Amino acid sequence: MEIKYYDKLLVSKFSPENRCNVEDGAILIVTPKRLKKNTGYVGHYFVDHIDQKTKSQYGWVKTVAPMSLNDFINKYLQSTQDSDTIFHNKVMLDSIQNLSVDTPVAATYSERGIEQKRMEFTVHKVFFR
Numbered sequence: 001m002e003i004k005y006y007d008k009l010l011v012s013k014f015s016p017e018n019r020c021n022v023e024d025g026a027i028l029i030v031t032p033k034r035l036k037k038n039t040g041y042v043g044h045y046f047v048d049h050i051d052q053k054t055k056s057q058y059g060w061v062k063t064v065a066p067m068s069l070n071d072f073i074n075k076y077l078q079s080t081q082d083s084d085t086i087f088h089n090k091v092m093l094d095s096i097q098n099l100s101v102d103t104p105v106a107a108t109y110s111e112r113g114i115e116q117k118r119m120e121f122t123v124h125k126v127f128f129r
Helices: 069-076 083-096
Strands: 005-011 027-029 041-043 046-048 059-068 104-112 118-125
Touching: 005 069, 005 083, 059 069, 069 083, 083 104, 083 118
Parallel strands: none
Antiparallel strands: 005 027, 005 059, 027 046, 041 104, 059 104, 104 118
């Protein structure tokens, strides 16, 4: 199996008025949200990779030296083995690889499916007015 490399990460831009409380330039990760039920649309947030608590509503794309998912896990996720955390961060990395540097993104859970409803995690581009 071929190893996929990622050359983009998300960084923060400190802006309390936009609910971005992580210091400028910090690497952002995702911690999974425990959803109680399928609810249509649930906003989520990114967190500082160091304390994994300080929240940022948005992240900005930054180019970095290419790294594998395992490299990312070891460096930014404190070598976690939690499959849900790894999955969420892989979705984040996959979602931003084709975006331009400095593109702002947000994270959400959206209800998908007709007969088998499920909540799907996405990281997507946002536009500021």
